[in-house]
Each structure stands twice: as C-alpha cells, then as structure tokens.
Amino acid sequence: MVKPKVLELANKIAGGVTGGLVKVRPTDPEYKILEPVTTDEMAEVALCLEIRKPRSIGEVAALCRRPEAEVEKILYRMAVDGSVKFEKENGEDKYFLELYVPGVMEYMVANKENVAKYPVIAECFEEYTRKLGVVLAGNLPVGMGVMRIIPIDSAIEADTRKASYEEITELLNKHEIFSVTDCACRTSMRVMGQGCGHTIEDMCIQLGPAADFYIRTGRGRQITREEAIAICRQAEREGLAHQIPNLSGPGKALAICNCCGCSCFGLRNANLYRNPDFSRSNYAAKVDRDKCVACGECVENCPVNALKLGENLCKEQKPAGAREKDTPYDTAWGPDRWDPDYRHRKVVTEDGTSPCKSECPAHIAIQGYIKMASQGRYREALELIKKENPFPAVCGRICPRNCESACTRAGVDEPLAVDEIKKFIADQDLKAEHRYIPEKRPGRQIKIAVIGAGPAGLSCAYFLAVEGYQVTVFEKEIVPGGMLTLGIPSFRLGKEVVNAEIDILKQIGVEFRTGVEVGRDVTIPELRSQGYKAFYAAIGAGAGRGLNLEGETAEGAMTGVEFLRKVNLGDALKLEGPTIVIGGGNVAVDVARTAARTGAARVDMYCLESRSEMPALDDEIQEALSEGIIINNSWGPKRILTEDGRVSGVEFKKCTSVFDKDGKFNPSFDENETTVVRAGNVLISIGQAIEWGEMLNASAVELNHNKTVRAHPVTFQTGQPDIFAGGDALTGPKFAIDAIALGKQGAVSIHRYVNGDNLTIGREREYHALDREQLNLEGYDRLPRQRALHIDGSEARETFEDLRRTFTEEQLKRETERCLGCGAVVVDEYQCVGCGVCTTRCKFDAVSLVRKYDSAGVEFNKMKPIVIKHVIKRQGRIAVKKVKRSFKAVFAGQSTGRGK
16 A cells, blocks of 8 residues: 655655656565665654754654654654765754655665565666666766766876766865765665675775764774775775765765776666766876786776787778767667677677787686786786696696787787796795785685685685685595695696695685595585585596406596596505507597606607697697607507406507597597507506596585586586585696686685675676787797796606796797787777776776866756756757758768669
8 A cells, every 4th residue: 555645755865866757556675675664653743844954853743743852762763774965063963854866765775684574675776777767868967967976086096187076085084073884876786685795894984974974873883094095995996986975076975986887877877778978077087008908907896898909910901999989978778789788798809819818717817917028027926827727737737828829920920828927927836935915805705615626625715715615625545736736746846836826825725625525525516514504526537447348347447537547646556567548639649648657668658649639739749749648649458468367468450530420529449450569568548537426415406417417507516505516627638728717716605605696697708709810910020939847758657856947037028029919999088987997907097087078067956057068969969860861861862772
C-alpha cells in the first residue's frame, strides 16, 4: 500500500532538481528508497523542512504543531536513516532536506543496518542515478555536473594555472573534522551482485559539517587529517580517481569520493553514457608518443577507458584516438551512442599494438621493461615485470618465448632477444641492492588456502599476499616449486633460482606447509572449519602417463616424469647401458638430457612426429643434439622387450602420419616396417597425468574425462563455489608462464569471491597485435642479435649445473637498442576526465595533464539559467550539424550521379 505522505515527501525532495515539473510515482526509486524506513508520520514532520534551508527544532515544531521533543526524536531518527540532514549553527542543530544525489541516497546507503534489512535502498540509488544519467547526457556544460573530478595532486603540481578548488590537499586543509565511510556506489553494486572488486571499506571521506553529521549519526568513523591524506594516497595506488560533490560552488565541497570507473555512478555517466562533461576536471591527458613504451599501465588503470594501446610505426596512418568522432556537444545523444558494455573494457585500438605484450600469456609490459633496462633501471624493470609475473628469473630460463615469435623486429632481421633481456633483469633480483619486494596492502584477516606449490599456486599466493590476505600453501612433496623444482632439471633451471623467487613469497607472509597432502593429511572441510574462506586447487600434472604396452612394468622402465622427480629429489640414480626415451616434447628432451648425465652410455629419443612436427621447442632440440642425444623421428613403440623381468629393448613400428586431415592427433602406422632397438632402460615421456587423490571427495567439483577440473572459463570457479582451479590441473600440461598467468587471475577471482563481489564483470581484456604485414619497415638499420656465450654440448652434459651464460651489461645495452618501440598509447581527449591516474602509473614521463577547460562550477541555486542556456545552444549546434551533413550527402550523391 502506498504511503501518501511519504510519496509527497519524495516529490518535495525531487522538486529540488525538477522544480516539481516531473512527478514521482510509487514505482520510482525516489519513493521506493524512502518507503521501507519512513512512516507517514515521519514524512509529515519532514514536509515542514526545505531543501538546503536549515530550520531549528522549534521552528519545525511550530509548523507541524507537535511537541519539540517528539519532533526532535522523529527528525533525528530520519537523520540516522539518511532521509534528512542536520548541521550545527551557533551550537544548535538545524535540520533540512537534501537533494537525492548527492545527498539522501548516499546517506541512506551509508546506513549499513538498514541496507542489510532492505536491499532496495541500494538498488534505488543505482536506479535513480541511471535514470538521471539519461536525462543529463549532453545537457550539462563542463564543470556543472553533479560530481566533479579533482586531479591527483602530483599530476598538476607543475601547472601554474591550477586553482585551489582543484586540489585535494587544499580541501583537506580547510577543515578540522574528518570522517570516513564505505563507498556508497560500490556498496550498492555489491548488494546487487555487481561488485567489481575495488575496495569498498573506508574509501569516502567527509569534511567539516558533513563529517560531524556522519559521525553523530553513526554512518562514519572519525579520522584525522593525516588519515584522510593516507586514504587518498591508498586510493591513488589502487587506481581510483578523486571526485567531489559539485553543487555547492567552487571550493565548498564537503566530501571526497575515491571512485573506480566500473562501479561509480558519477563516472558511469562518462562510461555508459559517453558523457564525460558530467564529471570532468579542467584537465585532459596528453601522451608524448616519443617517450611512450606501451607498457599499458596507464591504459589498464584509466577509470574511463580514455587511453588505449596502439601502434607507433605506421606514421602515415592517423592514430585511432584522433579520428573524427561525434560527441554530445553537437549530436543527439541516445542509446545508440552509449556503451552499455562499458565494464568490459577495450584496451587496444582497432589497429592493434606491440605483439610482444599481446602474445605473452601474462601480457607483461615487455616494451616497458626493455626500455627501463636500456636506462639501467633494473629494479624498476623488475617491479614492472612482477605486476604480472612474480617469477621472472624462472621464466627467463624456461619460457617458450611467444613474444619473440611475434616480435615486429623479425620483419627487419631477427626477433629481439626478449628472454635474455628478462633473464639479465631477473638475475639482478638475486642481488640485494636490486631485489624487489612488493608493497603489501594493509592486512586482511581472511585466510586463503592454495593447494599445490607449482607455478600457478605460487603465483596465486603471491598476488593474494600482496593484497593483504593470509595465505597458506599446502604441498604434498617435501619441497615447494612443483614441476619447477621436480620436473625441470637443474641444468635448465637451477634450484637456487626457484628457491630465491619463492623466498620473496615467504618475505611477504606466505606460509608453506610441505609434506601435507590435502585430502589425506587434512581435508578441505577441516580447513574450512579452521577459517579458510577459499581454496585454489593447482596440483599440476605431476604424474607420468603410461602406454599400456607389453613389458611396461619391467625393471628399467619408468615414466620420464617419475625419473626427473627422483633425480631432482637427490635419489642416487645411475643408468647403465643404452637408454631409450619415448616422446618428442620438451619434457622428453629434459628426460633424455638428464639420462645422459646419470650414466647412460647412449641416449636415443623415439617419437611419432617428424622433426618439423615435434612439440619440443627448437632450441631444446638443438641443445639435445649438441649433447649427443640421437633423435629418431616417425617411430612408435609396439612393445617393450624383457629378459628375466628386466628391460632388454623396444620394438618400434613406423609411423606414417601423426595428424588426420582435420589436424587432429590420430597416428597411423605401417605394421610391416618394424625395428628392434636394444636398451637397458626405457623412459616413457608421452605426457603427464593429474592425480587428485582424496582431495575432492564429498565436494561438488566435477572433472573432465582427462581429469582436468571443470571450471568457469573466465573466473575458474568450480562447481564448489569456494574452490577455484588453475595451472595444469585446469588446462592440462602447458608452460609455466601459462600457469603463472592463470594464478594471477585465480587471485582476482578469490579476492572478489571472499568480498561478495561479482566474479566476471570487467575481467576479459582482449589484446591483439598490430598487423606486421602493413608496416613499412624499410630504412631500419640491421643490427645483429646479441647471443649469450655458447656452451659446448660435450661440456654441458658432464654437469647438472646450468652453464648457460647471461648477457653482459654491454650486450644488454646493444640488444635493447634493437627494440623498434612499435607500440604507443593513444588518448581520446574528449573521453578523458582529467583525473591524473595515468600520470601516477607512467614511469617514463610520457603522460601529463594539460589544462583544457576553465570552469569553476557554481552553486546549485545558480545553475538553472546556465544549464538552460547551454541546452538551447546545444540544440542549435545539433540542428546546424544535421543541415551540414544533409548538404554533404546531397553533394556526395551528385558527384557520383546518384543525386540525379
């Protein structure tokens, strides 16, 4: 049943903006937000108040003819609910009505108890601001929006034209009382199941009288000026933009919001409605393309998607961000112009960007760290790498180098030696003077369990620890590292390198419990009872696969994975006589090279594929050949021969084709062409398997036929909501860099899950490379690719030490000079709101804020004539533009004959 007085109050508050021209209905958010907590009796008292015209209790009591004590009780209750506001004047509280936004709706959402009881309060805030955005799109001049961006101080420090109202520190220095509360916008989105993962708690600051109101009504916590400054700085580190209410006149704002572009209802006008004038500052970002290295830090943190990664070589083409575009300034601005999918951001222009970043599974800022390395800024380069990959020293030794395969430089001479550059930088991390320890967020008292200490689990643990979570890694083996430690031989990846990078995790608080198998020694339900709120299952594919061949169980036969595990754990394995390795992948190559180091008189690899089809990387194959490994292509095992229960050889049959006409693995054999090869050992390395043990017992987690986890393709959440999966357990055997990338995304999902946020919103960012075929690469000097000192294979096979050399510093300088710098950021200056977040992320002084507008804003009661004048002029511009386009269309038709 509709409450008539409450509806009347809703209309009175709304009339502060509409002047009573638009009536509030019972189905509108203006009424629905008041209805749960407001009685007709309360509304009748509040109707004696006016918008922003304070009245004393005595004045209100006289108007509504009620006792002062009763009026004071009702109004204070409404102030606690948020539907009215008070301020102290000359020692006396005076009450008044506020606008809905900014005002009543934020106040009501800040009452956590009411929102928990009545989620409709949060829903109405979102609905009302969405409705308001439709009306205001294009109809507000710059600087007249409901909210206003205030640039980050450091972004405008050098600007002599800045005004005091554009400085956060100036606002903070004006007042003595401060409070902080949760972000009302992000709270609403979380209540609606659309939270984005940005911090909600203690993010919005109130000043002076507003702070007093928040503190006394229990919706805000009192803080000091120093704490307020610290909150602003933390917000900047998180990539949030400062925004203030803009309806009180220049320099009179009483709140500082720290806003993200994915949940803020103010910035939604810039994003969803493509209407930045609603909240922009007087500044816009400008990119110096000569300095920009397309690291993407500014792009990935821009709250309004005004920056995108583009190319930097096709000078004859107009940059994507500079192409002519329509804006609300002179164009009718309806749904056909909006971006309803704005939360799923586009980070690359249509032309594409540097292929190294695009093709890297972790999308590391390769061009950026190469530039830093060229300048000797090794620690900063490490920091940049570790934003996406906590294990650069590991990857510098075992990465498949997708970045090099795609490198633009290959169109000139040879690809850049990206991996060697990364290895040089990463090795600096092993030196105390360059070691990078990430800064942790303030501690979150939430426990997360990571199951499996391989690259995916370690990556997930790292990023969760940096976010302040209490992370414990459970590993069934006696050492952490997973396949990095137990599946890769030391001559390719020294254990001291793995341990050094794992030590960083220990330094940021990650706890390791090795020798503990989850499911056997402790169960997931038991861990839940111990307070763990989420689980990341990344047990890897640590078991070898067999072939089900005759003789496979004989002494002298084992899987390659088990062989490597034994060697890496220090078992005194000694192979005698000839050894056969079955398989043609990277693991098979590792097995063969390890066998040569453990005494095998001769090592032969046999695989189904031809040399060109072998899945092993070419560099790995060449190193094996240099160490005397013999590779026999296009042969498949038929049976393992035995004598007295021990391996004596293998019978092979000729493989005539490996893949069918559809490209699927489907080998066929010539059974008439066989050969017998004598050997004392057979190491089967044809793939890896996943062993779950009892871990998933009594859970809702489902497995695929190959024992990988069935999980959401973006969030990696399994059928058991608190269990997420990653690494080989999710994808099947892949490279370490793939697992590391999944680990970070797993951390993002877990962070959102434990905070009650949406797991999918804004997650998918598509990177694509520029078209190298369209580039004009003539005129570039041909600079020889630098190569680390070659190690003779006969020398290498005598030791388990990694004898491969790292670049010298001189080689590093020369190789980094070869980078073409093919990517750069482009900025849409119209879309930019001038927050300055981009400038805090750029390490190359390539992004700056420049003053583009000169609007100070006005008080709310002076806005109406200004807005009306703007609307009239805008309609005129729209009409003129339509006429011009009509003439152009006519002339275009005449020139082609279609106008006759």
